[in-house]
Amino acid sequence: MSKRIVIDPITRIEGHLRIDCEVDGGKVVNAWSSGQMWRGIELIVKDRDPREVWLFTQRFCGV
Amino acid sequence: MKDGFEGLPDLSGGPGERLLARGVSRRDFLKVCTGIAAAMGLPLGMGAQIAEAVTNPKRPPVIWLSAQECTGCTESLLRTNHPTLEKLILELISLDYHETLNAGAGKQCEEALKKSMQENKGKYILVVDGSIPVKDGGIYCKIGGKTVLSLLEEQGSQAAAVIAIGSCSSWGGMPSAYPNPTGATPVHAIFKEKGIKTPVVNIPGCPPNGYNFLSTVLYLLTFKKLPQLDEEGRPKFAYGRLIHDNCERRPHFDAGRFALEFGDDGHRKGYCLYKLGCKGPETYNNCPTLLYNDAGSQAWPVGTGHPCFGCSENKVGFNIPLHTPAVLKDVTPPVNFPGIVEDKGKGVTVAGAAIAAGVAGAAIGVAAATSKNLGKKDKDKGKSDPESKES
Ligand code: SF4
Ligand code: SF4
Numbered sequence: 001m002s003k004r005i006v007i008d009p010i011t012r013i014e015g016h017l018r019i020d021c022e023v024d025g026g027k028v029v030n031a032w033s034s035g036q037m038w039r040g041i042e043l044i045v046k047d048r049d050p051r052e053v054w055l056f057t058q059r060f061c062g063v
Numbered sequence: 064m065k066d067g068f069e070g071l072p073d074l075s076g077g078p079g080e081r082l083l084a085r086g087v088s089r090r091d092f093l094k095v096c097t098g099i100a101a102a103m104g105l106p107l108g109m110g111a112q113i114a115e116a117v118t119n120p121k122r123p124p125v126i127w128l129s130a131q132e133c134t135g136c137t138e139s140l141l142r143t144n145h146p147t148l149e150k151l152i153l154e155l156i157s158l159d160y161h162e163t164l165n166a167g168a169g170k171q172c173e174e175a176l177k178k179s180m181q182e183n184k185g186k187y188i189l190v191v192d193g194s195i196p197v198k199d200g201g202i203y204c205k206i207g208g209k210t211v212l213s214l215l216e217e218q219g220s221q222a223a224a225v226i227a228i229g230s231c232s233s234w235g236g237m238p239s240a241y242p243n244p245t246g247a248t249p250v251h252a253i254f255k256e257k258g259i260k261t262p263v264v265n266i267p268g269c270p271p272n273g274y275n276f277l278s279t280v281l282y283l284l285t286f287k288k289l290p291q292l293d294e295e296g297r298p299k300f301a302y303g304r305l306i307h308d309n310c311e312r313r314p315h316f317d318a319g320r321f322a323l324e325f326g327d328d329g330h331r332k333g334y335c336l337y338k339l340g341c342k343g344p345e346t347y348n349n350c351p352t353l354l355y356n357d358a359g360s361q362a363w364p365v366g367t368g369h370p371c372f373g374c375s376e377n378k379v380g381f382n383i384p385l386h387t388p389a390v391l392k393d394v395t396p397p398v399n400f401p402g403i404v405e406d407k408g409k410g411v412t413v414a415g416a417a418i419a420a421g422v423a424g425a426a427i428g429v430a431a432a433t434s435k436n437l438g439k440k441d442k443d444k445g446k447s448d449p450e451s452k453e454s
Binding site: 006007008009010011012013014015016036037038039040041043044049051052055056059060061062063 | 129130131132133134135136137138139162163164165166167168169170172196203204205206207208237238240241242244245247269270372381384385386
């Protein structure tokens with residue numbers, strides 16, 4: 001019988017990370033990582049003047 | 064009588080001692096407090112009062128909620144060159160919950176949050192960085208399986224005050240740029256809609272200056288109330304003036320000397336960046352006077368040769384294209400100046416002379432009228448002014 005462990009939030013990193021682990025008999029048999037935040041920067045920069053796109057993409061991550 | 068700060072609170076006990084242990088001297092600490100009092104426009108003696116209040120052994124609890132953010136706001140507080148800023152912040156407050164800085168993860172840190180909220184109900188300061196997505200039920204940002212929208216409601220309604228740090232939480236910032244795919248919304252707008260009465264201070268900037276945040280925190284701790292705010296909810300001590308009014312390139316603007324392209328002659332000479340789209344004329348902030356990272360003079364965007372993009376101004380940064388000229392809020396210099404070229408032996412051009420004469424004539428006229436009025440006033444005043452009668 002497998003068990004699922006969820007670690008959310010993962011701290012000491014930038015952003016909102018979540019880890020799901022499936023554990024069976026003391027062993028990790030499957031694992032997923034997922035970002036829990038989305039701003040749609042791909043859509044924000046679409047059709048924009050390329051000269052100002054850096055302003056937006058630069059803010060993917062401020063670390 | 065060693066450091067010249069006698070009579071001011073000593074740092075023994077509580078956070079003061081911890082600061083000393085971390086290499087922040089009493090002198091440094093008081094210097095910062097006095098500097099901050101001055102920056103907030105408070106009388107000098109207030110520095111001591113701030114120092115007294117913040118070295119209180121009971122540190123105020125702070126819960127930090129991260130929504131749609133890039134962590135730039137947190138980084139700007141931690142990665143300063145100045146040795147005291149992040150130490151001051153981290154030692155003077157009890158940071159009970161911060162996703163990026165908590166040691167424990169998952170359940171552990173969620174429990175720390177729950178505990179602090181229960182113990183300090185109505186007393187903690189909630190700091191929010193990042194905008195709140197409201198589209199599709201708020202699914203675009205979740206922590207521990209809950210939407211930040213619901214977390215903000217829960218944590219915000221029980222806080223003593225909320226500090227919205229950064230443009231994202233102050234007015235939506237970058238995530239709210241067209242077409243705002245996730246319905247990114249600022250904190251104050253959520254509170255208004257949900258009827259949450261907790262006061263909100265906005266510290267916009269992308270990221271904002273760490274000292275504006277620190278000053279606001281110290282003000283809250285010392286006076287137990289919010290500093291004076293402008294109509295955008297920003298502290299007036301920091302956002303009271305236009306960038307343009309304190310910019311070191313302003314003389315170039317007034318004289319009509321502009322950089323027209325990056326790397327052109329004017330740009331190399333440090334001319335005004337208005338024509339490259341500088342938003343200084345419509346953006347309120349203290350960047351040119353406070354500067355960034357204690358890196359010396361010119362350590363701010365315009366100082367490095369890039370136009371201000373208006374990050375701290377709602378509907379300007381990320382909204383008006385980067386290189387579109389700003390809307391001027393105050394004096395506009397004349398578009399045409401009289402074209403007087405005083406070539407030796409040729410005299411002035413006819414048109415130029417005519418304009419100059421017109422202007423001078425008008426000026427003389429005004430001066431004459433003014434002195435006439437003044438003279439009249441003086442005379443009238445002489446009649447009724449007891450002092451002048453005596454003399
Ligand atoms: S305001 Fe700017 S620096 Fe702060 S979280 Fe938002 S994008 Fe990052
Ligand atoms: S337009 Fe920009 S660069 Fe020019 S004086 Fe104003 S703030 Fe400075």
